[in-house]
Amino acid sequence: MKIMTPRSVLSSVRRKTLCSLYSRHVPWGDHGPIVSFSFDDFPRTAYTVGGAILKSLGVKGTYYAAKALMNTENNLGEQFSPEDIHALLRDGHELASHTFSHISCKSVSIAAYRDDVNRGRQAIEQVAGVSDSGNFAYPFGDVTLEAKKILGPRLCSSRSIFPGFNGPNVDLNLLRANSLYGDSDQLIKAQKLILENRKRKSWLIFYSHDVRQNPSAYGCTPSLLEATVSFALKQECRVLNVKEVLADLGVSANVLATSEAN
Numbered sequence: 001m002k003i004m005t006p007r008s009v010l011s012s013v014r015r016k017t018l019c020s021l022y023s024r025h026v027p028w029g030d031h032g033p034i035v036s037f038s039f040d041d042f043p044r045t046a047y048t049v050g051g052a053i054l055k056s057l058g059v060k061g062t063y064y065a066a067k068a069l070m071n072t073e074n075n076l077g078e079q080f081s082p083e084d085i086h087a088l089l090r091d092g093h094e095l096a097s098h099t100f101s102h103i104s105c106k107s108v109s110i111a112a113y114r115d116d117v118n119r120g121r122q123a124i125e126q127v128a129g130v131s132d133s134g135n136f137a138y139p140f141g142d143v144t145l146e147a148k149k150i151l152g153p154r155l156c157s158s159r160s161i162f163p164g165f166n167g168p169n170v171d172l173n174l175l176r177a178n179s180l181y182g183d184s185d186q187l188i189k190a191q192k193l194i195l196e197n198r199k200r201k202s203w204l205i206f207y208s209h210d211v212r213q214n215p216s217a218y219g220c221t222p223s224l225l226e227a228t229v230s231f232a233l234k235q236e237c238r239v240l241n242v243k244e245v246l247a248d249l250g251v252s253a254n255v256l257a258t259s260e261a262n
Helices: 006-020 044-056 082-090 110-128 145-154 184-200 222-234 242-248
Strands: 025-027 034-041 062-065 094-097 135-137 157-159 169-171 203-208
Touching: 006 145, 034 044, 034 222, 034 242, 044 082, 044 222, 062 135, 082 094, 082 110, 094 110, 094 242, 110 145, 135 242, 145 157, 157 242, 184 203, 184 222
Parallel strands: 034 062, 034 203, 062 094, 094 135, 135 157
Antiparallel strands: 025 169
């Protein structure tokens, strides 16, 4: 039996509040089961290795890019280059946004955060030559009610790192997602999520960062990614990126131009 501490109780209450307010629901209906694979920041290996795996299996991923990380290197390895952006778009993957500076919404004012989100979308468009998909992921998974309220209507979707399944009503302002970290010893955990998602006929989103033989604490090995995608396909789940799923739901990518988001 899990012991609830005052801190964990407060965390649970806060999460329930975030999930219940300023929501923008669309009915899931009979679209499931669907599984999506997404990569945050994104490290080069998320595309050069992870993207190649997805392509070999005939599916596409979602890449949440923060422009300030481009051509840098950190604990996740080398970050994406302009060439990676053009290549992933040619392969049909989705380019989504992740702020400009990769900052937490808890670290700055809501006005500064909104501006950084807009700046990030504009900067990525300048690199890619096309606008992003309108889909967004909160850096570090940090979400506040104010950020959800202000950003939600300006984006197609905003993805959290709150675990769980999307459906029977999908909150476009706070998509749930589950980490895909580690090596093949984490496959059973991923398989259980896929089987539960198939049972619910809902939408399961995975997220990771680097994809390499010795991944960071926030990445996964190629074998874990390949085995997880393959298992989802074998369970007769559709594997689509976020943009493709929202198109299935009739959610337009033309929400608001970044210049109008001020």
